[in-house]
Amino acid sequence: MAKKIALSWSGGKDSCMALKKLVDANHQVVSLITTVPKELERTFAHGEKTEMIQRQSNSLSIPLHFIRCSFDDYTESFIQDLIQLKNQHHLDSVAFGDIYLEGHREWGENVAAAAGLEALFPLWCQQQDSLSLLSSFIQSGHKAAVIRIREDSLDDSWLGKELDDDFFNNIQKQTVCPLGENGEYHTFVYDGPLFQSPVSFTRGQVLSEGASKRLEIHPLV
Template identity: 35%
Template structure:
C-alpha cells in the first residue's frame, strides 16, 4: 500500500483490507532524508512509524533528497519495489481518486518492472468518501495546506465536517489537487489512537527544478504551510 499517512491512503487501505482479492502486506512511504519527514506532508518519521505499528503491517521507507530528480526518484523507488518483489509482492495499491494522468504514470512505471497497480477508491464520490471517513471514526489533523488555495488558518485544524464546510468553493473537498494534506491519528484498524500535539506553523517555498539555478524568482514556485506534529508529551 502506497502510504502517505493521510486521509486518502487510509481510506484506500480500509477498502483494500475488505476486498477479498486484495491482501495488503506492506506499507511503503517516501520520506525527505534532509528533514526526516514524510515527503509533501511534512510529518515526522516517528509518527509514520507509529501508524505502521498500530496497523500491524511492515513499513518500507524510501528516502529521497529534498528536491529529487525524476531519475533519482525512480531509481530509489524501483530498488525498494525490487526488494518487495523478491518476497512475492507485485501489486501496488494507491489512494488516488480522480487524477487520470497520475494513475496512468503509476501504471506505466509499474508495468515496466512487472508490477500492477490497483486503486481501491478510484472515482468514488467525494461526499461519499468523506461521510465514510467521519462515520467510521477516522480522525485526522490537516498538516499541510497549499497557499495557492488556502490560508494558514486551515493548517493544524482537525479534519472534520466543520473543516469541509469552511473550504472555499474552488477547493476540492478531498484535496485531490494538493490543496491540503492530513495525518490520520486514529482509524478503525488501528490498535489504538496515536497521541499527538500541535507544534509551530511553518511556511516553506519550493522552486521548480528548472529554476533551481536561476537568480530570478521562480514564477512557478509554490508556498505551503505546515503544522509540525509531535508525539504527545515531547
C-alpha cells in the same frame, strides 16, 4: 482472490481510505511504502517526521518500508525498492491512494509495470464524486487533522482542523477540491477502526515552506 499488496502510504486520509478498501476486500496489505528524501527524516509527501509514520505503522500492525531517494532519482528508486519488496513478500500488486488525477495514475501504472506488479487504485472515481468520498472517510470513524495547506487555496485557520462534520460543511464553501486532491490541504490520520491505539501527538508551530504552510506535529511519549 486475495492479493498480497504494498500500499503507497503518505500518512493521510487518502492512504487510510485505500487501506480500508483493500482490507474490506480481504486483501493482505503486507507493507506500507513511504518515500523520504535521503538527507532528511521527513516524508516527501507531507513533510511529517518519519517517527510519526512509523507510529502509524506500529498501530496498524503493518510493516513500513521507507524509500530513501532524491527528486532526481525518485522514480528509479521507487521501482528498485518495489522489486525488492516484490521478492521479499511475493507481492501481486502495489496500491495507490490517488483519486482522479490522470497524471498520478499514469505514473503509478508505469512504476508498477516496471517492477512487474499490478497497479491498484482503490479510490479511483470521478472528480464530482470527491465530496461523497470525503463523507465516507468522516463516517468511517477514522480521525485526521489538517497538517498542511497550500497558501493560494486555504488560510492558516484550516491548519489543525479535524475532518469532521463541520469540516465537511465548511470545505464546500471554498473553491477547492473537497478532498484536496490538487494539494489544497494534507492530513495526518491518527485513530480509527484500523488502528490498535491512537497515534497521539501535540501541535507545534506553523512553518512556511514555499507556497505552503505546515503545522508541525510532535509525537507524545
